[in-house]
Amino acid sequence: MTVTSWDKMVNQASSSDSDSSSSSDEDAPLTKVAVIKKSSVKVTPEPSLKLSSPVKPKKIDSKKKVHKVEYDSDEALSSIPDKKKRKLNVKDDEDDEENNNMDVDSDISLKQIKSEKKKLNKKKIVTSKKETASPSKKKLTKVKKEDGKIKKEKTKVKKEVKKVKKDVKYEEDDDNNEEDEEEYKWWENQNENDEIKWHTLTHNGIMFPPEYEPLPSHVKLYYDGKPVDLPPKVEEVAGFYAALLETDHGKSPVFQKNFFNDFLQVLKENGGTQNGIEIKSFDKCDFTKMYNYFELKKEERKLQSPQERKQLREERAKLEEPYKFCELDGRKEQVGNFKVEPPDLFRGRGAHPKTGRLKRRVYPEDITLNLSEDAQIPDPPKGHKWGEIRHDKTVQWLAMWKENIFGTIKYVRLAANSSLKGQSDLKKFEKARQLKTHIDLIRKDYKRNLKSKLMLERQKAVAIYLIDVFALRAGGEKSEDEADTVGCCSLRYEHVTLKPPNTVIFDFLGKDSIRYYQEVEVEKQVFKDLMIFKRPPKQPGHQLFDRLDPSILNKHLQNYMSGLTAKVFRTYNASKTMQDQLDLIPNEGTVAEKLLNYNAANRTVAILCNHQRTVSKGHAQSVEKANSKIEELIWQKIRFKKGMLQLDPTLKKKKSKYFKEIDDLTQEEESLIHDRIIEREKDKWERKFVRDNDRRKFDGEEPLPEETLKEWMDRVHELKTQYKRELNTGVVELKPTQNTVDKLEKLIQKLEERIKTSSIQLKDKEENSEVSLGTSKINYIDPRLSVVFCKKYNVPIEKIFTKTLREKFKWAIESVDEEWRF
Incomplete structure (x- = not known):
């Protein structure tokens, strides 16, 4: 049975049923440079530590595993009686020089030392373990067979350690410096002069x-x-x-x-x-x-x-x-x-x-x-x-x-991940949060002023209403050589169409020349005011808010709150809308389902802020690829179910619903899926051949022979033959690792999870094709809301923020818990 990348893909998520055996004591790391156990003495490792005094090996109990030997100092070694010391013999001058130049690593295992000796082609060390009365000591001996007799020899012991790039002390200092940088949390100290x-x-x-x-x-x-x-x-x-x-x-x-x-x-x-x-x-x-x-x-x-x-x-x-x-x-x-x-x-x-x-x-x-x-x-x-x-x-x-x-x-x-930029972001979102304590008064005032006798007050009231409810930008005057983009204060006669009793159609080019087209219902008094603003002699080309500009509007808003501008309303409404949407998400389902709900909430904000985008050229191809992937997963699931029936035909009567879908795919559909998989396999191996040869050429190595590619293509041909055989006979050829009903059932369960996740992702892709979620998520939605979502719903933060955004919003990630609210 040929093992293919397809089979690897199916089995990637599944793990072996057998428990992994526990690691042996010999694999336990040595926290200090060690040769023999000496529990009563400890030593701090130093670079180029040299042991020159002969030390005689002690008898130990072979049943006891010894992990390390610790000495307090070189003097501690010299104080041990000669008869209790181990002799350290240097092989030659070259080895001695090599020992002296080695640095001490504080995390060396006996197993690592043995591995290093093998690499260096040194003499093999044979350890002889003999039981003695002592329960806590280990004896290391070297044995040599001569004429059928075993003669004991004193063991040559040489310290072999890993070379480190820097002195231990400097490494510790560098680590401390890095730690200091990481620990600088500017968001915990906001008392600095602005x-x-x-x-x-x-x-x-x-x-x-x-x-x-x-x-x-x-x-x-x-x-x-x-x-x-x-x-x-x-x-x-x-x-x-x-x-x-x-x-x-x-x-x-x-x-x-x-x-x-x-x-x-x-x-x-x-x-x-x-x-x-x-x-x-x-x-x-x-x-x-x-x-x-x-x-x-x-x-x-x-x-x-x-x-x-x-x-x-x-x-x-x-x-x-x-x-x-x-x-x-x-x-x-x-x-x-x-x-x-x-x-x-x-x-x-x-x-x-x-x-x-x-x-x-x-x-x-x-x-x-x-x-x-x-x-x-x-x-x-x-x-x-x-x-x-x-x-x-x-x-x-x-x-x-x-x-x-x-x-x-x-x-x-x-x-973006700097402290100054982070402080700027935090102040922006805190300013938006501060608005919630003033918003009721502002709304009360502008609703009252919708009937003001002063035209300027009416225009200010309608403008704030549109900015507050529909998140319009303030807008501003543009010169003739600039793009004809407008906002609330620069709306012209032709940008607003009124349909009684209270429907307003907005149609204009917003920021970056993105068309803003919305048909909305407004309060009756707002509708009446817009009719007044459009009265003759006004005609296309004339300003709707002819007595208002952003500076006048922002100056008016400053009376309610220091630093309040029309832009703060967009940030406030975006974050408030996101908070309201997140409150509706149930804390259940898979991570993919939770992400789908999060993106739906994000999309609501993006639509509010008119963050649109044109459908990418590769969108159709991307959707087609995703559909093909789901098709192949379904085919493989059906294939495994057929395999289950081959192993136990009685299952069809016992679980009739479970096997209901095995006839869903026609032979033609299966054949198309086979062709797709085979073509992908061919393409994969051909690209690998070219890629490997490019690497070899760059490294000055001989290119791979054509026989290698032929061997890879033969495997693909075997797979093609197998699929054709299965299609003709209806008999699924299972691998040895798939030879039981239980194993196939587990594989099917994994496939169903992948099908569900892929379907959710495809739906998300379709719904987001014309909406830019990134702009609102990065610039308008308080990042702490996303962090709270992840913590509360057990969603990895990596699913919401890329590495760059995690660095940018580190202050948000580390400053809130799941109970925080905007």
Whole structure:
């Protein structure tokens, strides 16, 4: 019977019925360097501990297992009478030198020592165990047979220990330092001055992208059929567009227009083309040669072996290492975006009016660094100097510069798992929690002001209602060259449609040009006010809230609570909604079922906040793959049930319902499943053959012979033959490990659990295809709610938060128990 990866997959979750035997006493670790038991004396291990005094072996009881010998000091050994000491003979000078250079490991077992001796091809030690009157001692002897007689010889004993990289003392110091860092829990000390973000800050500056490498001489831009010689800086910009030639961005007229305008500007700045060709029309430009070159390089990168990719990653990591961390108030903290953005063409989301604009290269002269006054200023790249050096303790950023497209400031800040970022997150969510003590008064006031005689008060009341109930963003005015995205205060006449008696249809582009379309019911007075706001002479293009902007609204909210803004409402409502949804989840079922309920609660929040996403291109394929997996699991379950009936035909009458599904699959369906499994097996072994040979080539080894692949393919062929035989005869060929009804029943139970889990995951995937759960979970839902869910429902935190998020929200994980509430 051939063992396949399919069989491994089925049996992966099942474990052996037999109990594992308990480990022998000989496997118990030696906490100190040991040779002989000497219970009355203990010694602290020291590096290069040398025993020179001969020690005679003591008689011991062979029934007693001796784990270790402990000595207090070298002097303790020398104080033992000679006749009670064991002699330590050195084999030769080389061995003696090797012993002296060894460090002491505090966790060595006798078994490890024997294993090391075998590796070093030393003399075999034969231990002779003889019973004596002493119940607590062990005798080690070396025996030698000569003429049928056994002669006792004194045993050569040599201490062999593992080499350690660092001295024990330094290791302990390093461990203590790491422990100190881990134990720094800033969330337990919130009495620091909010104005001062740090006291000392040292870092190595930021990492710049590599300089541009010109294209080969035969790769050029063509204009009106003629090759153009471009200056390097201009060629680089042309390459940005060429790389996107066949994408949706590259085919967009707005993208093309913006790119070409900036391209001509850069061409002018660099003195025009080098062979006198004047470029005026985008339509006459031919980027095909450049595009083909970039595609060729892309294919070459795809063909790199895993070892080559790993080597490149290691080289890149080595270059990045100096910039990844900084020292903040004496602590090592991780830096977030330590790289300067490379030059490229701006894409933007949705129909952005600036798509295609050139993001220019940033130089050290554009950079402002922020660090301690006494910190060493990092060296800028050769031939450059920093734009400015600051020592501002009231800000969190390490460096900043101004980007050219929007004129906004870009910052280098600490990573998401840093103490400063954590403090910022905690304050944000605590501010949202604080709102719950004021929300009743705010709601009472805005409901009263819905009938105010002052138009401004009515508009403020309706705006706060929409922000509170439907989690709309505040919005703000946009210039003509920005995307036409709106929020509550910037809603226009055409964005709101009123359907009596109280239905409102919102239809506009929200943040990141994501369409917000909701048909909702509002309070009758809100409906009346919206009708008033849309009265003539207002028409499409006019502002709905013509007397209100976010600054006026936020200033009004400050009267209720310090620091209250429209954004705090979104955080509050998201977290409050999540708390309410979690309260409805029953504490029962499998982990997969609990996660399904958690994601449903998260999805409710995401829909409230309009966190949508387009269905990914690979979604259909992913769903098809998941369905195929479930089909195969069902087939294998049916196969095992048929095997049970082969072993005991009477079971069909005893458990008729249990075997009801064995005829659910037709021969055609089974054949398709077989073909799918066989194709996957072939593909797996072929890829393994290529992968192993790539690794061998990288390591300078001989490639695997073709016979190896043929052997693997023969196994697949055997499996195919077996499945075909089963299909024709209807007889399931079971492995020896599946030869009882009980074993098959346990395998079927495991398969049913996997089918259930896979079905739940597939349902979750389908429901989340158009909703982004991550945005709300990370930015709007208080992470302590997720932690409480995990602790209360016994769900591993790894199922909710990735490793990165666990580091980011460590303060939440360690600061609450299952009783905490938002």
